[in-house]
Amino acid sequence: MRSGLREDTIRRIEQATGRLATQSVARMDDELVWFRELPADQRSWVTLVVQAGLQSYVDWLRSPDDVLRLTGEVFAAAPQAMARSVTLQQTVELVRESILVAEEQLPLLAGPDEAEIVSEELLRFSREIAFASARVYATAAESRGSWDDRLEALVIDSLVRGTDIGDPLPSQLAALGWRASGPITAIAGTQPDGGRSSRDALDEVHELTRRLGLDALAGVHGNRLVIVFAGAADPAAAAAQLVPLFGEGPIVISPEASEVTAASTVTRAALSGLRAVVAWPAAPRPVAADALLPERTLAGDELAREALLEAVYRPLVAAGEVLVRTVSTFLESGGALEATARALFVHANTVRYRLRRVTDVCGESPTDPRGAFTLRLALTLGRLDETG
Known part of the structure; x- marks a missing residue:
């Protein structure tokens, strides 16, 4: 046993885990205002994590070489939704409060000759817990990013085709972090060339729209790049700033709609204009979809x-x-x-x-x-x- 502790000491620590978990949660309630405001189910998740952490510390004392499995089991006690409800910074605060309780109480459960060993092992274990929490949030962020990409692609596809993918559009936008309620505008053009992938093009869209303070969705359909955005005081000026994101060829800006529920209408207007603009070789770049009403009409819109x-x-x-x-x-x-x-x-x-x-x-x-x-x-x- 690498920890050097006697088995009876480890058993005393193990028997005290329930009491220590209760004390830790009570300390969180006293010290952390945001923790007191959590719903009951989320507070119960935290309690489970604390109990799992203390049990993993006991297992660590018996088998410290199994660090990855033991620290990984701590956060497995809570559902993945906890990573979306409790931030990484808040998790750090929770771990700190739990460790403070453990530092005060655990050495008292050991004899004078073992108290220092308990403290040293707790220090090592808390470091590994910090790494484990970082891994949990990194994995959650990666999964969230992949999920967001899939949902964004589905939403854009539904706007282009005018179909329904299930939840109402405002709910889908809210799931993607969309804050603006209107007005909403669409802009369509050719996908940028130069060997860049569709993923690179979409990353550039999101980077620029974030800098401009816009909520935006983007998608590539064939060789067309479609951007739907809101949150601009002057949508025409904002659309003009998005022009460098597109490749060579015409760019069409939809009329502005007052509500996000009209996202499909403005998207189809921009794409209708993009199909019809070839009939007006002298069209400006970008050109308003409403300026193309004659060509769009002749094209069957x-x-x-x-x-x-x-x-x-x-x-x-x-x-x-x-x-x-x-x-x-x-x-x-x-x-x-x-x-x-x-x-x-x-x-x-x-x-x-x-x-x-x-x-x-x-x-x-x-x-x-x-x-x-x-x-x-x-x-x-x-x-x-x-x-x-």
Whole structure:
């Protein structure tokens, strides 16, 4: 027996473990405010750990070479959930209070010639317990990281596909540490190239979004990188700061939604824009998904079609037939101001005024090629709806 203690001394220590565990928990209750506030089930976990620790110390005295198994058994007495409920710093405090009780009481159970040996062995054992607690939390962090990665991938996949993976989205986000309740925005583009893996790309996303103070999810689908984020005072400015995370090619920013429950809607809007942006070679980078409503509509996006009608056609109709007739005539005349004025039997300045009103009403300028294209498509769709 390497400890050099007599068996009757070890037995006295073993018989006192229950009493010492009770004293340790009582000391924790006196000294640690946060411990007093723990729920009853978590306090019982701590009691189990203390009892296991004292029993492992007894086994250590009998077989000190079996250090890894003995110290590992201490934390096996509590469920893995304890590592999420009690922090490493708090565990250090619990171990310290337990050791202080042991240092006071254990030497009293040995004879004068063995008290020093008991104290020395306790010092060695407490060092190994500290290493064991660090291993527990390192393993828990590693497992948590892997679990978070899998959940994040599932959530992003559900947002991309518009499917449900079980729990409500706010619960899934909360499990990933998401704090913001809105607004929420999505940005989509190509995965960065240069030989970097998808894992490297996602790590870069999380590093940058943390620095920007954003809550964010990210995923790689095929060659597309999708980022969903919240917590930005100015989502457009935040999205602009995320542009370096993407590879070459277009980048599309979704409209902002006020609630996290709209995460799927904004994600699909960004991806719809990314599919359709090829039809607008001169699109800015990044480009808003709403700026691509014509291309998205032509690509078969029904949500974009409805949004285009709501943003352009219906406001024009509500503003009166005069504006609708003026802009229609202007477009049919190839954007010729004088020809439009003659067709409508009005002065050219009247046409100019009405065209400015069109811009004020729906946000699209008939004199701008892009605006003219959007207006022509919106009018066409609106008329088809009315006749349908």
